[in-house]
Amino acid sequence: MEPRLETNRDNWNNRVKVHVESRFYDVEGWLRDTPGPPPREMEALGNLEGKSLVHLQCHFGMDTLRWAQEGAIVTGLDFSPAAIDEATSLAQRAGLSERASFVCANVYDAPQVLSGSRFDIVYVSLGSLCWLPDVASWGAVVADLLAPGGRLYLHDVHPFTSCFDDAGERVIYGYFEEPNSPFIFDSTSTYTDGEELSATRTYEWNHSIGEIICALIKHGLVLDSLSEHDWTLFQQFPWLVENASGQLVVPEGRPRIPLSFTLLLHLPSKGDEQLDFCQV
Ligand SMILES: C[S@@+](CC[C@H](N)C(=O)[O-])C[C@H]1O[C@@H](n2cnc3c(N)ncnc32)[C@H](O)[C@@H]1O
Known part of the structure; x- marks a missing residue:
């Protein structure tokens, strides 16, 4: 794995324990109440009973296991061994081990590591694409993992917001992908409550909405x-306020900007009509 991703992996290994013990994730509350996937995701994906789902960059598996609770056969993949250990143990504690397995690998190696398996759903949740230097290669991975007729569900941080400084006041970073010019951060904090990190360095990349969509349709997926949502799920900027649904939103008086986005695409089955309308 390339050195910048190794550095990121150290940071994520360090975050896992902090996150598992945080009020933000509230693992004990989740085990007690076992809430399923958010209603908007259930509405988009429908009944996944018996369907196969792979969760790329699954962290310690909580978002993955929500779909196992709904009857899906889930595989979570993450490059952090600490995350995969916690995910495996969480699946056991939740009594979901029979429907859930977790694999430790770089997302770019997913098709090989999963031995060419094809899935009904490729699922990616908030805070994922910024860790990847090259979204075009990621698009090829998604296409390789989907069964014909399979669907991608991606909910992530809106790349427009990644252009702002920590205070969310000034645009200081570029909107478009620059594989050789990552954003370099050194921070002892993470997006949850909890103790400070010791592995502080991260490398992150922005990918525009157009780059993400074209990376996928170039490999045959159909949009x-x-x-684009005016809400997110973490305190990305100090001035975001929580609404009645627990989402973080722009307060009144500030310009409304997109904070996260959801993409749904499918890989056509043979014989489906396919429109070839994008060349990057
Ligand atoms: C913000 S988390 C995703 C969080 C997820 N939405 C959740 O709340 O559980 C990002 C995850 O990406 C993983 N990750 C980062 N780069 C990766 C890579 N190249 N291959 C696989 N996993 C990666 C990290 O280990 C981390 O678990």
């Missing part, structure tokens, strides 16, 4: 929907 079903793109939604």
Whole structure:
């Protein structure tokens, strides 16, 4: 694995224990109440009973296991051994081990590591694409993992917000992908409550909405929907306020900007009509 990703992996290994013990994730509450996936995701994906789902960059598996609770056969993949250990143990504690397995690998190696398996759903949740230097290669990975007729569900941080400084006041970073010019951060904090990190360095990349969509349709996926949301799920900027649904939103008086987005695409089955309308 390339050195910048190794550095990121050290940072993520360090975050796992902090996150598992945080109020933000509330693992004990989740085990007690076993809430399923968010209603908007259930509405988008429908009944996944018996369907196969691979969660790329699954962290310690909580978002993955929500789908196992709904009857899906889930595989979580993450490059952090600490995350995969916690995910495996969480699956056992939740009584979901029979429907859930977890694999430690770089996302770019997923098709090989998963031995060419094809899935009904490729699922990616908030805070994922910024860790990847090259979204075009990621698009090829997603296409390789989907069964014909399979769907990608991606909910992530809106790349427009990644252009701002920590205070969310000034645009200081570029919107478009620059594989050789990552954003370099040194921070002892993470997005949850909890103790300080010792592995502080991270390398992150922005990918524009256009780059993400074209990375996928270039490999034969068909775009079903793109939604840009005026809400997110973590305190990305100090001035975001929580609404009645627990989402973080822009307060009144500030310009409304997109904070996260959801993409849904599918890989056509043989014989499906396919429109070839994008060349990057
Ligand atoms: C913000 S977390 C995703 C969080 C998820 N939405 C959740 O709340 O559980 C990002 C994850 O990406 C993983 N990751 C980063 N780069 C990766 C790579 N190249 N291959 C595989 N996993 C990676 C990290 O280990 C981390 O678990």
